[in-house]
Amino acid sequence: MTGDRLIEITHSDDPRIAEFRNIRDRDLVGRENRFIAEGTVVLRLLAEAHAAGGDFVAEKVLLLRNRAAGLEEIIAAFPPDVPVYVAEASVLDGIVGFHLHRGVLALGRRKAEPDIGAFLDRLPEQALVLAGCGISNHDNVGSMFRNAAAFGADAVLLDETCCDPLYRKALRVSVGSVLTVPYCRQLNDADLLTALAERGFAIWSLSPRGAVDIRAVPPADRMALVVGTEGAGLPQEILSAFGSLRIPQAPGLDSLNVATASGIALFAMASLIKRV
């Protein structure tokens, strides 16, 4: 049954798979919100997101020929108008520009960036959100989404200086959580946090110099955990305008990396409000 649906690609310059060409060197993000999904787990989440009629649609799938049989169920979850291309390893490597040993790719599109005001207005009465300011590292953005999903956060809010979470590596590191956790990427850091505070969120910035031990944060119906870049960290005006939290550590060391720190703090806050 799946066999009928597979479309063979025999030349790497076939225009039907042009979006997958040399994917290491360029990113599609910014081209009408298109993105590359890699790997079986992300492919499955893209199929589910498409079927749910939410923010994401699948446009095409490209598989290593010998992977198709094992992915029959996921392929069947895509509607019939999503073409599923297959290619031999030599052709696929020629398309993407390197050896793609997992052999599972898809082209997706985010319908539109939501309006931030409307997005925040839709958050539930009891809400835990993760906000990132100036996170430009793709791995860190991806890990933040993975942690947000693991601990049941209601949304991820990124300021406009964060990198796009639909970048190939960020999406891969998130293990597809970018497709499942609602998010916005708008506004500068101060405006974003002010918009959250206006909606009743207790704002807690995470910093090695934070005033409150993460184990002593007071519970609240709406809580926002804010993380900044490694190195410089959050600007002082943000730390002093809102509450600040620290993860207690052995003295004299570099702080934890932002992925691990956000995981520890989200776990503490999710425990506090009984999300986990």
Added chain:
Amino acid sequence: MTGDRLIEITHSDDPRIAEFRNIRDRDLVGRENRFIAEGTVVLRLLAEAHAAGGDFVAEKVLLLRNRAAGLEEIIAAFPPDVPVYVAEASVLDGIVGFHLHRGVLALGRRKAEPDIGAFLDRLPEQALVLAGCGISNHDNVGSMFRNAAAFGADAVLLDETCCDPLYRKALRVSVGSVLTVPYCRQLNDADLLTALAERGFAIWSLSPRGAVDIRAVPPADRMALVVGTEGAGLPQEILSAFGSLRIPQAPGLDSLNVATASGIALFAMASLIKRV
């Protein structure tokens, strides 16, 4: 003063800096325990480790010429018999084989892998250790050391299937913690954990299927947190032979990555025994 000490390298094939040649494509580990240290923080920790007379010695330093002035204090911390080479950017890039924008390298050596029995016998009465089984990803091994340092763990124990933490990327991701947290990499997983159990350690393996919530682990004088690979995780015989812990998460998701999970669990255990 530092100026007198700097030795100019003008050709990338100069034999005095041969160990730094094409460092991306090969690793020195295994060649008499030599390793490449990168970046200012790791360079400083290597100087401190050398001065302390412990497990590590510095053999030579190689800097981008224009970085030397800013590193005067760290350079002075190396004894006079450690040569400090400098090169212009074009020469340095020719040596290492890519554009090294940070421009700070050193060659170090670990004196010897300690005997595992003697190493474990030296652990303090009250001890928290992090053990890794089958961790082959360099980033994850590096993150484990960074977390162990942050939460005051007394040692990291790696089974013989883990990658060497002195690999260039693991050392870099650890932000030099591999040079500060005592460690061993010996034995298979079962023998390593048995050796810990024989010395009174409560053994807690971390797994999404763990029996005990991480927030309910009973305190003990000696505790070992055990983490396995992502994906397969720890073998079932290990999970059932010792205690197992889970980090509670939203249902139906992929588990946290091993770096984040080890950070969360170490923080919980370090809190329990008042290390932080």
